[in-house]
Amino acid sequence: MSFEQTIRSAIEFSGVGLHSGAPVQMRILPAPAGSGIVFRRVDLDGFVVEAVGKNVAKVSYATSLMKKGVLISTTEHLLSALLGLGLDNAIVDLDSLELPILDGSALPIVQAVLSAGLRRQRRKRVYMCIRREVEVRDGAKSIAVYPADSYRIHYCIDFPHPLIGNQEFTVELTNGSYLRQIAPARTFGFLRDEAALRNMGLIRGASEANAIVLTDEGIKNPPLRFPDEFVRHKVLDLIGDLALAGRRIQGHVIAERAGHAMHTALVQRLMRDRSAWELAHVYDEVPEPAEVGVGAGELAETLAVHA
Numbered sequence: 001m002s003f004e005q006t007i008r009s010a011i012e013f014s015g016v017g018l019h020s021g022a023p024v025q026m027r028i029l030p031a032p033a034g035s036g037i038v039f040r041r042v043d044l045d046g047f048v049v050e051a052v053g054k055n056v057a058k059v060s061y062a063t064s065l066m067k068k069g070v071l072i073s074t075t076e077h078l079l080s081a082l083l084g085l086g087l088d089n090a091i092v093d094l095d096s097l098e099l100p101i102l103d104g105s106a107l108p109i110v111q112a113v114l115s116a117g118l119r120r121q122r123r124k125r126v127y128m129c130i131r132r133e134v135e136v137r138d139g140a141k142s143i144a145v146y147p148a149d150s151y152r153i154h155y156c157i158d159f160p161h162p163l164i165g166n167q168e169f170t171v172e173l174t175n176g177s178y179l180r181q182i183a184p185a186r187t188f189g190f191l192r193d194e195a196a197l198r199n200m201g202l203i204r205g206a207s208e209a210n211a212i213v214l215t216d217e218g219i220k221n222p223p224l225r226f227p228d229e230f231v232r233h234k235v236l237d238l239i240g241d242l243a244l245a246g247r248r249i250q251g252h253v254i255a256e257r258a259g260h261a262m263h264t265a266l267v268q269r270l271m272r273d274r275s276a277w278e279l280a281h282v283y284d285e286v287p288e289p290a291e292v293g294v295g296a297g298e299l300a301e302t303l304a305v306h307a
């Protein structure tokens, strides 16, 4: 049986937003059991925006939340890191509208949370257990979730680039696999799209320090952290977007050429289709190493290889 968890003590980050380029301070603080992940805009009198599906706003190159006109942008990497660590409850303070991009992966967050430590709370974790297939399809793009006895993800992407092409990745989120296989994977972008995206007001904070920059033939800032870092990053994004379901999923997710819009469309479908899942405790889930407090140092060492 798994219990809800929060962070032991506050941690702080500063950086810039990937799309806005705006400087931002972010603090992750402990929160009571049952609160979930809650964002607070400290620059707007602490206005609260909960990380749940009903607050999903616009979704194109990143996932954003909005409540009463107040925006929280690019939530996917942080939410992915917290879910991957088994951290259920936290307050995330921001003094601007977009989360810091850091190194483009979930690694800096994972490392900082591991050093602060996790605290087990007195409430049993409730999972969203998938009971029936739910699928969203849009031409060649699709995403579906099926009943399964753990949280598993299979992702395939196809980009016409010599370093990407067809990449597939399968992961079961147990036993530290998120921390080792997914968290270090960085976001990526194509140099040939840069001008157009900047004209749309996007990627103003992007640099070779926070994204894999793809030229027509290769990459501008080698080395890659994994040969298939691209599809691993898509898995990272998917986990962060599906965290907006508000509960840890127990099911098998299969995504093909999907992106933030498809990921969040699946969350909306799940929210509407209450008969496709039920809330339940899970008795036999293997806890993540970070949750049982062992191997955090060892994990931090493994992760440092990528830093």
Ligand SMILES: [Zn+2]
Binding pocket: 076, 077, 187, 233, 237
């Ligand atoms: Zn991403």
